[in-house]
Amino acid sequence: xxxxxxxxxxxxxxxxxxxxxxxxxxxxxxxxxxxxxxxxxxxxxxxxxxxxxxxxxxxxxxxxxxxxxxxxxxxxxxxxxxxxxxxxxxxxxxxxxxxxxxxxxxxxxxxxxxxxxxxxxxxxxxxxxxxxxxxxxxxxxxxxxxxxxxxxxxxxxxxxxxxxxxxxxxxxxxxxxxxxxxxxxxxxxxxxxxxxxxxxxxxxxxxxxxxxxxxxxxxxxxxxxxxxxxxxxxxxxxxxxxxxxxxxxxxxxxxxxxxxxxxxxxxxxxxxxxxxxxxxxxxxxxxxxxxxxxxxxxxxxxxxxxxxxxxxxxxxxxxxxxxxxxxx
Amino acid sequence: xxxxxxxxxxxxxxxxxxxxxxxxxxxxxxxxxxxxxxxxxxxxxxxxxxxxxxxxxxxxxxxxxxxxxxxxxxxxxxxxxxxxxxxxxxxxxxxxxxxxxxxxxxxxxxxxxxxxxxxxxxxxxxxxxxxxxxxxxxxxxxxxxxxxxxxxxxxxxxxxxxxxxxxxxxxxxxxxxxxxxxxxxxxxxxxxxxxxxxxxxxxxxxxxxxxxxxxxxxxxxxxxxxxxxxxxxxxxxxxxxxxxxxxxxxxxxxxxxxxxxxxxxxxxxxxxxxxxxxxxxxxxxxxxxxxxxxxxxxxxxxxxxxxxxxxxxxxxxxxxxxxxxxxxxxxxxxxxxxxxxxxxxxxxxxxxxxxxxxxxxxxxxxxxxxxxxxxxxxxxxxxxxxxxxxxxxxxxxxxxxxxxxxxxxxxxxxxxxxxxxxxxxxx
Numbered sequence: 001x002x003x004x005x006x007x008x009x010x011x012x013x014x015x016x017x018x019x020x021x022x023x024x025x026x027x028x029x030x031x032x033x034x035x036x037x038x039x040x041x042x043x044x045x046x047x048x049x050x051x052x053x054x055x056x057x058x059x060x061x062x063x064x065x066x067x068x069x070x071x072x073x074x075x076x077x078x079x080x081x082x083x084x085x086x087x088x089x090x091x092x093x094x095x096x097x098x099x100x101x102x103x104x105x106x107x108x109x110x111x112x113x114x115x116x117x118x119x120x121x122x123x124x125x126x127x128x129x130x131x132x133x134x135x136x137x138x139x140x141x142x143x144x145x146x147x148x149x150x151x152x153x154x155x156x157x158x159x160x161x162x163x164x165x166x167x168x169x170x171x172x173x174x175x176x177x178x179x180x181x182x183x184x185x186x187x188x189x190x191x192x193x194x195x196x197x198x199x200x201x202x203x204x205x206x207x208x209x210x211x212x213x214x215x216x217x218x219x220x221x222x223x224x225x226x227x228x229x230x231x232x233x234x235x236x237x238x239x240x241x242x243x244x245x246x247x248x249x250x251x252x253x254x255x256x257x258x259x260x261x262x263x264x265x266x267x268x269x270x271x272x273x274x275x276x277x278x279x280x281x282x283x284x285x286x287x288x289x290x291x292x293x294x295x296x297x298x299x300x301x302x303x304x305x306x307x308x309x310x311x312x313x314x315x316x317x318x319x320x321x322x323x324x325x326x327x328x
Numbered sequence: 329x330x331x332x333x334x335x336x337x338x339x340x341x342x343x344x345x346x347x348x349x350x351x352x353x354x355x356x357x358x359x360x361x362x363x364x365x366x367x368x369x370x371x372x373x374x375x376x377x378x379x380x381x382x383x384x385x386x387x388x389x390x391x392x393x394x395x396x397x398x399x400x401x402x403x404x405x406x407x408x409x410x411x412x413x414x415x416x417x418x419x420x421x422x423x424x425x426x427x428x429x430x431x432x433x434x435x436x437x438x439x440x441x442x443x444x445x446x447x448x449x450x451x452x453x454x455x456x457x458x459x460x461x462x463x464x465x466x467x468x469x470x471x472x473x474x475x476x477x478x479x480x481x482x483x484x485x486x487x488x489x490x491x492x493x494x495x496x497x498x499x500x501x502x503x504x505x506x507x508x509x510x511x512x513x514x515x516x517x518x519x520x521x522x523x524x525x526x527x528x529x530x531x532x533x534x535x536x537x538x539x540x541x542x543x544x545x546x547x548x549x550x551x552x553x554x555x556x557x558x559x560x561x562x563x564x565x566x567x568x569x570x571x572x573x574x575x576x577x578x579x580x581x582x583x584x585x586x587x588x589x590x591x592x593x594x595x596x597x598x599x600x601x602x603x604x605x606x607x608x609x610x611x612x613x614x615x616x617x618x619x620x621x622x623x624x625x626x627x628x629x630x631x632x633x634x635x636x637x638x639x640x641x642x643x644x645x646x647x648x649x650x651x652x653x654x655x656x657x658x659x660x661x662x663x664x665x666x667x668x669x670x671x672x673x674x675x676x677x678x679x680x681x682x683x684x685x686x687x688x689x690x691x692x693x694x695x696x697x698x699x700x701x702x703x704x705x706x707x708x709x710x711x712x713x714x715x716x717x718x719x720x721x722x723x724x725x726x727x728x729x730x731x732x733x734x735x736x737x738x739x740x741x742x743x744x745x746x747x748x749x750x751x752x753x754x755x
Binding site for chain 1: 403486489505506534536538555588592595648693
């Protein structure tokens, strides 16, 4: 089962998450330089521990917040107030992390691992990865995003622990392979969703949890075969879809004063994701909607996102799709 | 007793009418239940003022917005009564998108004595009717019927969180996350947008409107609160679009308690003007504050509702409880304020004596005519008997909605799908 898989990888990842060198680096930025590893006196060691514990907590809060943002966009009616408050929290954390240099390190690590991960055949999260082809205009290889696995259906604490670990695992993995790269941004992706077909299924649900679980299943764009399988299984059995698939996409930052911040709310393809859509869950333009779903089901191949200028839906087609899904 | 809690039975709003004779509740299933107070009778003085079901009706139904592929919940977010002007009662009820004006009226008479039908009920051939008979009104069993008189729809892109009737009794406001709209009660196809905080670029959105209310006497004045912990008072006479405020109420943050959760817990979940119109009460996650409308810099009183949760904010963020929206109410004389908490606890603060009490709304502790025992949450190490530890609090049992009778000491407290009505002891 995916959760236990994630737990195992998480244990490994946590160990690597803050390698000693990194810790020292953080503490160095705050205190007088510590020479070597043997001369650390008691007080600075305690300070280092405290700082790294704070960093860990802060990181876990960031992960939790990003997950919440992702999840809430998959609910039927996302609560705008809650979304805004969570987003503001993320922004605060990001600002603080930018100030103490952590942010840059993390994003570098993520992009490095990204690049590395693309090549490896037995990626830890192979089946969960949902690729999204973006920046076709940028003409670069698609960076594989990081999935977040979670569920609204399970008891909150248990689930969020897993989600945290999952997210931490992702981050952890990447941080263990730090290598200098162009600074990139940490972007929660895929706020778009296609609730159409899910909602048809959820009509008779008695259990609120089930309903939320189903709505949590999410599609993101086009891409790999793994994604195809994912989609197929989701379509076939929406009721057991317990997992939330989100993507953290890496991209080059725009040359603006606060690139990471904007990335939180925008996407490369600005026409593709509008914050209005994001925060209100409005799907007036279902960009990743049933459209792409059906297209890819029939074509069995990645359809480049740029082709979803067909994402301008018109009502007739939307109705048609819903008919198909409802099975009328 | 049936212990099953149906999700649709969860009470989502409670409101007394201006005379206190009626008490309305709205629930997640879109239903409104109206209770009426029993008239006092000399023969049964101990049954003074019991509330019994008077009318039940389905106010809102679930809808599906096909354009956005979203379900519109039928949950009743707010009910507000209009003052009674004739024999019928009127109330406004709203879900996320649509406000409806309901008329609740009694019928206890029926015209009888028609000679237009024969005994089977079939209509008689008019040519066989030779005499004129005027029907007579006969008493029948009381029937209470609710009819939707107005439907105010399609004015809100975001979720409606408040409605408030103006003291002019002709207009009211409905408020969503980003806008406040002004309606005339008679006109359903037009509303005026009087506050709009939507930024041009939604990426710049950092603050939403959480509640709004008209001043109880000044028909030109309204207040709205934000997720950043501020309240703005607006005067509609100044300009048509009240985006600039007259007064801005915000308490500066205490830097010593700053954390990543500071903003979230400062978000105001409810505002209420005092009956006198002199004060404004705000509820944020941990406190209730009373503001003097003449002083914007800080509240005149701050009451700690459950400060012991301050150390648990991270867990409460994790399980989303930190986003719970608690309401607050004044008593009729503005001397006592009340608000809810977790574990089915609710708190009352006496503004004059500075005393406060914690009570519990639960079946085990509430036998009819028994006096409620004060509860206490143990914050220190040693727990006394009858005290409840913070860790044993049930965060799924929250009292978000309550109401206080406009004149008497009668309170209505909603705990999930149960409504508790408590009264002052009759001595």
